[in-house]
Structure formats: structure tokens, C-alpha cells
Amino acid sequence: MPELPEVETTRKGVASLLTSRRLEAVDVRESRLRWPVTLPAELPGQVLLGLDRRAKYLLFRFQRGTLILHLGMSGSLRVLPAEAPYLKHDHVIFHFEGGRTLRFHDPRRFGSLHWQAGEPVAAGEHWLLAHLGPEPFDPAFDGRYLKSRARGRRVAVKNFLMDSRIVVGVGNIYANEALFLAGVRPSLPAGRVSRAGYDVLAGKIREVLGAAIDMGGTTLRDFVNQDGNPGYFKQVLNVYDRAGQACRVCGETLKGLRLGGRATVFCPKCQKAQGFRRA
DNA sequence: ACTGGCTCCTGAGGGC
């Protein structure tokens, strides 16, 4: 399940292999993704100018438009020689000049592909991207911002942080981890988290995402990096998937619950209602 | 304006 670090790792890898290459053909082998895939006839023949990212969307900048790709839950991209055999669930194949192919592989088909015509910068106007909040590494994302957006909100702070209109790129794993490191209880209504709590939270979100990006992304079951090698954990996860086990800090048994339908784990001792551990 | 629940889908994992 690609989280922001996996998407960023994929972006770097694919960009290094395909930037400045001309796309010769696109083979849509399965169009039933999250939304039906419809790509324009004008796409083949264009040169890939660069690869950007907004939230977990990858933005392939072509000469006359932008291809907007989301990996969904189980999606991955690989760059392979044209003659390499296709795998089951290789849904879209992009044939680039020089015999390289980009393959979008997505067993669960929660991923998506859209085309936004026009100058590359116009991709931000696409409806998928229009209402996204700031990137975690945007200077505008800080405790003051979070506190201002949280005023009056009764939704659990964990779900608040996972709302892409508030801040993008904070998936379930990192929401759990950041809340643990900040000492904030996930179920606390967003409006009741203190300004100090949000100051620490903003920093911890950047910390856990940044560390994972630096290491090339943590990985769970489905992630395959762009070279086709299985991913692996490098970052120690303190709470995610550890319900019932001992807190690494205090030894207390970690508790699991569901918030907004998502698996949530926290330490009852380290994560007090209002408080936060020293940064 | 918010909120919580639903939806898409396949493969992994547990129980027997």
C-alpha cells in the first residue's frame, strides 16, 4: 500500500529512467481501474519532460498535457525492457523510445489514470487536485495552520490528519506513528488538541515521512519498487500493526481500535488525551 | 459545514 514515501521513491526512480524520452505507444490492457481509463490519441509521440508529485498523485509532464497517476492501494510502476514478459495485473504499458517500457501493475485496481490537456502547470486545475491541502513539507504546514483548521471540528484527530483537504500524504501508517511520537491520543476530537500538540504533530509528521523517504520508503505487502525488487522495512514502526504488543517506550500493552473504519493503534500510557511527550 | 459510512477490488491469512 503505497504511502507518500513509496510514491516519492517511485517518482525519483521512474524520472531517472524515462525523462526526456519520447512515448511511442500506450497499451491499455485493462481499463477498469478506479475510473475507466481513457487516454487521448495525442499522447503517443510526446516527450516526457519531467515527473512531479502532488499528494500521492504522480504527474507525468508531457509536452501538451499531464498524465495524472495514482497507485491506489496495490499499484506499482516498473521500468523494464520491452521484451520482458507481462505479469498478471500489468494493466497499462507505456512504450518509450529506446525499448523501455513503463508498466502500471495494480491487482486491486484502486489506482487511476487521467489526462489533463494543456500546459503542464495546468494539472493543478484538475478536479482531483483542486481541493488538496498543503504538502507536509510546505512551510505553510505547521501547528498554527492545523490548529486553525481544527477549530470546532469533532472528528478524531487521526481522521482529521488523514483528510487530504487538511494535509496530503498522511496515510494510515504514518498517522498512527506520528500520533504516537507526538504523544497525542488518536481518538481525541481534532478541535480539542492543543496548539502545542499540533506544533509537535506537524513536526512528527514531517519527521516520519522524511525519514521514510530518505530510506527509500517503508514497505508492506504490495509494494514493489520501480526496479522490481521487493521492498522492505527499514523504519521501525512503533505502533502500526502492533496492537496487543508492548510499547517500545514504556512497555504498556498497545491498544487497537477502529477510527473512521481504519485500524488504529496507540499506547494508553504514552498518548494521553491532551498531552504530548517532549519532542 | 460536518460527519460517518459506503464503495471499488484482490490476495493474504485464519479456521477447519
Added chain:
DNA sequence: TGCCCTCAGGAGCCAG
């Protein structure tokens, strides 16, 4: 060994 059941999860959508 194999079958069946449950469930996970990003994020848009929608009803209340």
C-alpha cells in the same frame, strides 16, 4: 492440501 470466509485499505461520494 484446500476451501471458504473475513478483512485490509486510498479516497471520492453521498446521505443525514
